[in-house]
Amino acid sequence: MKKNFSRLLAFLMFLCISVSCFCPFAFAAENVANLKDEPQPNELLVPQGTYGYLSGWGKKVVDANGKGEFSVWTDGDYSTAAGMTLKTECASSGGIVYISVQKPDGSYFATNLVLTGNTEKKYQMYFVHGGEYKIHYEVQASAPVTINCWIYA
Numbered sequence: 822m823k824k825n826f827s828r829l830l831a832f833l834m835f836l837c838i839s840v841s842c843f844c845p846f847a848f849a850a851e852n853v854a855n856l857k858d859e860p861q862p863n864e865l866l867v868p869q870g871t872y873g874y875l876s877g878w879g880k881k882v883v884d885a886n887g888k889g890e891f892s893v894w895t896d897g898d899y900s901t902a903a904g905m906t907l908k909t910e911c912a913s914s915g916g917i918v919y920i921s922v923q924k925p926d927g928s929y930f931a932t933n934l935v936l937t938g939n940t941e942k943k944y945q946m947y948f949v950h951g952g953e954y955k956i957h958y959e960v961q962a963s964a965p966v967t968i969n970c971w972i973y974a
Contacts (some may be wrong), residue, residue, distance in 0.1 A: 877972045883960045885913075890957045893970050897951040900974035907934065908941040908969040916962030922970075925952030949974065 877895035909918050921932040930946050949972075960966045 876974075877954065879954075879956060879970050881956070881958070881968045883958065883966050883968065885962050885964055885966075886960060888959045890955050891968075893954040893956060893972055895951045895954065895972050897974070899950050901948060903946045903949040903972055903974035905930075905944045905946055905973075906941060906969075906971045907936060907944070909936045909939065910967040910969075911938050911962050912964035913962050914938050916960070916964065916966055918962075918966060918968060919959040920968070921957040923955040923957065925950050925954065946972075 877893045879891050879893035881891040916938055918936045920934045922930040924930055956970050958968055
C-alpha cells in the first residue's frame with residue numbers, strides 16, 4: 822500500500838511541476854501569434870507616462886580621475902514618473918564614479934550615487950519635467966570611464 826501511495830504521490834508531483842513549467846510557454850506562444858500588430862524592433866518606442874512622456878540620453882567619456890558634468894536633454898513635457906538608468910564602463914576594476922543628478926528645476930534627484938567598475942543601476946523619479954538634466958560626476962579610476970545616462974517615461 823505504501824509503495825502504491827508513494828508512486829501516486831510522485832506522479833502527482835510530476836504533473837504539478839510539468840504544468841507550472843509549461844504554462845509560461847503557452848502564454849509566450851499566445852503573444853507570438855499577435856506579432857503582426859506589434860511595432861517592429863527597429864521602430865523607436867517611447868513608453869507613455871500618465872500625462873505624457875520623456876525620453877533622453879547622454880554619454881560622457883572621462884579620462885582617469887576627472888570631475889565635471891554633462892547634460893541629458895529630455896524631449897517631452899511632463900510625466901508623473903520616469904525611469905533613469907546609469908551605466909559606467911571602466912577598464913580598471915577599481916574605478917569608482919560618484920554621480921549627482923540635477924533636475925531641470927534646479928533641485929537634485931539624487932546626490933553621491935556610487936557606481937563601481939562596470940555597473941548599471943536603475944532608479945525611479947516622480948513628477949518629472951522635460952528639459953536639461955545635469956549629471957555631475959567625479960571619477961576615481963586608473964583608466965578612462967564611460968558614463969551613460971538614459972531617462973525615460
